[in-house]
Amino acid sequence: MGFHTFDPEKAAKLEDAGRYRYVSREELLARLDLGADETVADLGSGTGFYTDDVADFGEASNVGVYAVDMQDAMHDYYREKGVPENVALVTATIDDLPFDDDELDAAFSTMTFHEFASEDALAEVGRVLRPDGRLVVADWSADGRGESGPPVEERYDLETARELLTAAGFEVESGRERPETFVLVARR
Ligand SMILES: C[S@@+](CC[C@H](N)C(=O)[O-])C[C@H]1O[C@@H](n2cnc3c(N)ncnc32)[C@H](O)[C@@H]1O
Incomplete structure (x- = not known):
């Protein structure tokens, strides 16, 4: 299952700092709780808006980010913007x-779970995460207001994401519904 894929022609919209209204850098980094030398993947990284935040925070502690x-059009946008040294671009489906x-200590996905959450994709994320590895998911919620983001009928709510x-x-291990989004932390 999974709903429609983000249109690369709208990529510039992903660079709007107003997006921190829904998921902030601070909460993403706090929930990821990265340690030194860890390897983390951003699943559905788009233009690298949040990838950059994680890479910047992890650079001093030798964190590597996929x-x-x-x-490819999304990676092209990211390349033009400038890819940090500790980020490797990977073209693949989840x-x-x-x-x-x-291989991975952690993974995160922002505003993309509704696009990729199939049984096969979640099994694959489980395969590549080490035992006890962390997965942080923040996405538009089906219980949200629909004031921004995809139509509510193309979203999951926290409980459905938890079940999947x-x-x-x-x-x-933790999950919260908010006015427009949900965020959860899972362990393999
Ligand atoms: C809504 S954008 C969000 C991008 C980024 N996470 C952010 O918050 O700025 C979703 C991105 O996920 C990618 N995507 C969707 N489904 C995917 C899948 N199954 N495998 C890999 N990438 C996927 C799309 O190409 C798109 O760039």
Whole structure:
């Protein structure tokens, strides 16, 4: 399952700092809780708006970041913007990731879960995360107001996201519904 894929022609919209109204850099970094030398993947990285925040924070502690997106046009936008040294661009779909078993310490996905959340994709994320590895998901909620983001009928709510992740073998250790979005932290 998964709803429509983001249109690369609208890529510039993803660079709007007003997006922090819904998911801030601070909350993303706090929930990821990265340690030194860890490897993390941004699943559905788009223009790298949030990838940059994680890369910037992790640079001093030798954190490596994979920016994973299935659309080369999104990576092209990111390249033009400038890709930090500790970010590697990966063109792949989330249900077929070019990583070894247990390779990642953590992964995150912002505003994209509704586009990729199939059984195969979640199983694949579980395969590449190490045991106890963290997955942080922030996305538009089906319980939201619909004032911004995709139509509410193209979204999941927190409980459905929890069920999908639990069925894929994750343990959801925290989750919150907010006015327009949900955020959760799961462990493999
Ligand atoms: C709404 S954009 C969000 C981008 C970024 N996470 C952000 O918050 O700025 C969703 C991105 O996920 C990518 N995407 C959607 N489904 C995907 C999949 N199954 N595998 C890889 N990338 C995917 C799209 O190409 C698009 O660039």
